[in-house]
Amino acid sequence: MQNLISSLSRRTFLKLGAMTSAAGVAGTASASAAAAKTNPKGSGKISFWHHYTSDGERAGFAKVVDAFKVKSPAITLDITTVTNDDWMTKYIAATAAKSGPDTLMVTAARFKDMRKIGGLKDITAQVKNWPAKDGVSTTIGAFTERGKSYGVPWFTFIDWMYYRKDLFDAAGITKPPATLEEFRQTAIALTNPSKNQYGFAMRGGSGGGGFIPKMIHAWNGPFINPRTLLRQVKFETVRDAVSFWVNLSVKDKAVVPTVTSDGFAQIMANFQTGKAAMVMHHTGSFVQVAGYFKYGTQVETAAMPAGAGASTGFTSPLAHGIFASTKNPDAGFEWISYMGEAPAQVTFLKETGYFPTAASASEDAYVGATPQYKVALKAIGVYDTEYTFPGYTNWVSNTCLPEFQKALTGSQTAEKAARNIYDELGRVCTAASKALLSK
Amino acid sequence: MIALFIFYPLYRGVFLAFTRTKLLEGPDSTLNGFENFKNLFADPTFITALQNTFVFAAFGLTSQMLLGLGAAMLLSKERKYIGLIRVLVVLPWFTPPVVTAYMWRFMLDTNAGIIIQLLKDVGISFGEVGIWGNPHLAIFGALFVDLWASYPFFMLFILAGIQGIPKDMRESTSVDGASAFQHFRYVVLPLIKPVLIVSGLLGVIHLINSPTLMLLLTNGGPGDSTLVLPLYAFRQAFQGYDFGYASAISVLVLAAIAGFAMVYIRFAKFGKED
Numbered sequence: 001m002q003n004l005i006s007s008l009s010r011r012t013f014l015k016l017g018a019m020t021s022a023a024g025v026a027g028t029a030s031a032s033a034a035a036a037k038t039n040p041k042g043s044g045k046i047s048f049w050h051h052y053t054s055d056g057e058r059a060g061f062a063k064v065v066d067a068f069k070v071k072s073p074a075i076t077l078d079i080t081t082v083t084n085d086d087w088m089t090k091y092i093a094a095t096a097a098k099s100g101p102d103t104l105m106v107t108a109a110r111f112k113d114m115r116k117i118g119g120l121k122d123i124t125a126q127v128k129n130w131p132a133k134d135g136v137s138t139t140i141g142a143f144t145e146r147g148k149s150y151g152v153p154w155f156t157f158i159d160w161m162y163y164r165k166d167l168f169d170a171a172g173i174t175k176p177p178a179t180l181e182e183f184r185q186t187a188i189a190l191t192n193p194s195k196n197q198y199g200f201a202m203r204g205g206s207g208g209g210g211f212i213p214k215m216i217h218a219w220n221g222p223f224i225n226p227r228t229l230l231r232q233v234k235f236e237t238v239r240d241a242v243s244f245w246v247n248l249s250v251k252d253k254a255v256v257p258t259v260t261s262d263g264f265a266q267i268m269a270n271f272q273t274g275k276a277a278m279v280m281h282h283t284g285s286f287v288q289v290a291g292y293f294k295y296g297t298q299v300e301t302a303a304m305p306a307g308a309g310a311s312t313g314f315t316s317p318l319a320h321g322i323f324a325s326t327k328n329p330d331a332g333f334e335w336i337s338y339m340g341e342a343p344a345q346v347t348f349l350k351e352t353g354y355f356p357t358a359a360s361a362s363e364d365a366y367v368g369a370t371p372q373y374k375v376a377l378k379a380i381g382v383y384d385t386e387y388t389f390p391g392y393t394n395w396v397s398n399t400c401l402p403e404f405q406k407a408l409t410g411s412q413t414a415e416k417a418a419r420n421i422y423d424e425l426g427r428v429c430t431a432a433s434k435a436l437l438s439k
Numbered sequence: 440m441i442a443l444f445i446f447y448p449l450y451r452g453v454f455l456a457f458t459r460t461k462l463l464e465g466p467d468s469t470l471n472g473f474e475n476f477k478n479l480f481a482d483p484t485f486i487t488a489l490q491n492t493f494v495f496a497a498f499g500l501t502s503q504m505l506l507g508l509g510a511a512m513l514l515s516k517e518r519k520y521i522g523l524i525r526v527l528v529v530l531p532w533f534t535p536p537v538v539t540a541y542m543w544r545f546m547l548d549t550n551a552g553i554i555i556q557l558l559k560d561v562g563i564s565f566g567e568v569g570i571w572g573n574p575h576l577a578i579f580g581a582l583f584v585d586l587w588a589s590y591p592f593f594m595l596f597i598l599a600g601i602q603g604i605p606k607d608m609r610e611s612t613s614v615d616g617a618s619a620f621q622h623f624r625y626v627v628l629p630l631i632k633p634v635l636i637v638s639g640l641l642g643v644i645h646l647i648n649s650p651t652l653m654l655l656l657t658n659g660g661p662g663d664s665t666l667v668l669p670l671y672a673f674r675q676a677f678q679g680y681d682f683g684y685a686s687a688i689s690v691l692v693l694a695a696i697a698g699f700a701m702v703y704i705r706f707a708k709f710g711k712e713d
Contacts, residue, residue, distance in 0.1 A: 257567035406662035
């Protein structure tokens with residue numbers, strides 16, 4: 001019903017309301033109440049920043065944009081790609097100059113930083129009046145601070161693993177690893193350097209720092225106190241987590257040797273060519289992998305292995321927000337709320353694999369007919385949400401990654417890397433906690 | 440007006456270096472004296488970046504100037520299609536840094552790089568981890584890419600200098616019995632010295648000030664093995680949101696370049712007759 005209401009234009013909706021009133025049909029009151037809960041319709045030109053770069057993402061997004069043009073012809077979109085590397089640079093410049101885009105993407109991991117820097121508009125009132133808001137009630141919290149909402153969820157990154165079923169079958173391995181120790185043993189068993197085959201395509205280049213908090217989380221469970229933002233993990237736990245991850249490469253030699261320079265493109269290429277039997281990513285690469293493997297016989301998906309404290313996998317929603325200095329918030333909200341509903345999200349899911357945030361989208365027939373998504377659906381209830389606190393992304397990119405790389409290349413021990421990662425986490429958390437308390 | 444455009448941003452940059460300006464603490468700046476500079480010299484990552492910057496600038500300047508000089512000497516002779524050849528040789532310099540970085544990143548990739556495969560075929564290997572994964576080789580990979588992209592800059596400067604030398608001077612030195620090397624050493628080199636000094640100075644400024652290539656090729660890794668000062672300043676500003684600290688790095692780079700320029704020009708006796 002909420003979808004039906006949101007898909008009607010305001011004029012049509014009022015006409016229907018008037019007709020029902022005139023006819024004296026029972027339920028007029030509820031229809032009027034629903035009309036009052038609809039946001040004002042927007043018009044004019046609005047700009048939008050995103051960071052899609054792959055062909056699949058662009059194609060999927062183009063379909064969503066085309067459908068929006070049909071639904072809201074009074075709004076013209078001016079869409080700009082800003083790469084992830086440039087994102088915060090441009091966001092900071094736009095915030096300082098008060099001349100950013102009308103609407104933009106907000107990842108959960110960056111949300112606290114973007115919020116602190118300013119530039120995101122409080123959209124609490126619009127969300128409150130948005131008929132489809134209940135559909136994203138479980139994810140909108142990631143973009144809410146002190147009771148104020150700053151983003152409408154679009155999709156969720158759900159970590160999972162791809163494994164080469166053909167290579168598993170050839171090695172006599174019947175099921176994917178469920179725990180990190182099983183993962184290690186499986187990776188070792190699948191490694192055969194003479195055949196140029198390794199158990200795992202580890203990401204140690206661009207984006208590789210993100211696996212360090214996943215490992216610490218898997219060993220410890222939540223390592224930040226969500227209330228105080230203070231660190232709640234012992235050094236020994238961080239040391240064990242970092243050492244395990246580093247030693248998959250350094251001691252077990254179960255990782256593709258180019259690990260320190262392998263980013264997303266390289267790990268997927270290693271997996272595609274059979275150089276690696278397992279790779280960790282998220283559902284966003286599901287369609288890409290289908291481009292070169294057949295699910296069921298050649299490749300399969302599996303949940304991220306569990307550690308002693310929690311699963312290695314995170315869910316991490318991504319939302320769209322409105323820029324603080326926009327002159328067209330109505331059109332902006334119409335655009336971002338359109339993407340917050342099931343039809344747009346399912347369109348994007350089919351083209352990419354990015355998993356919807358709207359509850360009704362998860363019940364879509366396409367999701368049910370794709371058995372690999374069972375892993376993702378199950379993971380939603382098991383995984384914790386990725387961390388977000390001020391300074392988190394900088395810690396991941398500029399402490400975790402270089403320290404991890406130094407341990408991989410033998411420039412320092414895993415223990416020394418863990419020590420630097422642990423100490424810097426302490427500094428970042430203390431600063432974040434101080435800022436929280438000073439408010 | 441011109442002074443406003445030139446000096447105000449410079450003033451702001453220097454001013455920020457003496458403040459605590461952390462965007463995560465709010466947009467305001469508070470004066471903190473030399474605190475950022477004191478912290479810099481106690482920061483091991485800054486020291487690593489300083490060393491890497493020195494290596495990158497020294498090797499970069501030497502290699503680019505030598506190759507530029509060699510190419511200019513070769514292309515200074517008039518022959519058929521020389522105009523076209525000169526344009527083709529200059530093409531790398533016209534290529535945007537983003538294209539240059541991605542192109543070479545993949546051509547030198549251990550698994551899929553065509554150049555790495557060709558080198559393997561003739562028995563040259565960079566090991567299992569390759570160039571970009573090796574902390575000792577990655578900076579030289581970046582230097583090679585910058586050599587490819589930047590030597591035409593030196594070549595153009597030097598070629599212009601060589602073409603300014605009267606043609607009959609070579610005939611005169613030949614009559615006097617000078618070899619080609621002696622002509623180069625005692626005639627060409629002194630005459631193009633001002634060009635070498637100016638291009639060298641501009642080259643050093645480019646090498647020290649350009650984080651783009653390193654950002655896209657290695658992002659400072661593996662570890663901090665290719666982290667250079669402008670990239671470190673960029674990280675501090677736009678990933679750590681600490682504009683005070685980032686400005687302090689930039690001010691030191693500015694001071695180092697200005698100091699280098701003064702010493703370099705004085706040492707090279709620029710503008711004085713030999």
